[in-house]
Amino acid sequence: MMKIATWNVNSVNARLQNVLAWLEAARPDVLLLQELKTTEDKFPRAAFSALGYDAAVFGQKAWNGVAILARGTIADVETGLAGDPADGQARYIEATVAGVRVASLYLPNGNPVESEKYPYKLAWMERLRAHAADLLKREQPFVLGGDYNIIPEGRDCYDPQGWKDDALFRLESRRGFRALLNLGLTDAFRVYNDKAAQYTFWDYQAGAWPRNHGLRIDHFLLSPQAADLLDACAIDSAPRGEDKASDHTPVVLTLRPPMALHNI
């Protein structure tokens, strides 16, 4: 089995003890990180190495930043999302681990919708769609994991009416997410769980965590070849209740080894 997790940690340095403790307990093969909020030279590489994890890092000062941690070899690393050479924000990194192409992505928030941030978000989603279409041509397993900043459906939000005009839930944003699904990608979490109120994020403000005022905005999208290997996908909400928690919690995906297909 290959266990892959994604977690927006809201500063990898501020969250280091939380992340190390979770890694030791959960022991994923791969951990996709978002919102590092640091540069590669300040990334705590040695602390992860001590637990047996190598790291591929795409960082920037103060904001954004994504990384791939893996217990195996991280090969063919590519940083930045194709489609806009002028985009200086560190939001996308992709590499191959154990024969699976994995990406850690931090899709733009897009608020306020009246600002330039919203069209940037929509354009970024279209670039992701175009890139996913390219990856699909390989006909290989791939996993796009991360903070999509998209509430796919009303059941993924504690107050859909209150969020209808927000960049995370606007119709254009949801259409962009559906366009990814319409390529043939699978929202791994929804294969095994159709319940409402399954959240990955709870705001720091207004007692969102104790009130369970959450959002499901962290997702794993799988290529058909990866979906054929899908064994499990679940949200681990425990880290959100720890001291000094991130406002997001990990989502954990398990894939069967590709060889298993031949043994069916």
Added chain:
DNA sequence: ATGGTGGTTCTACCA
């Protein structure tokens, strides 16, 4: 309707 919290960085900006 507002403000509520937290991270980076030093003055607001972002989420």
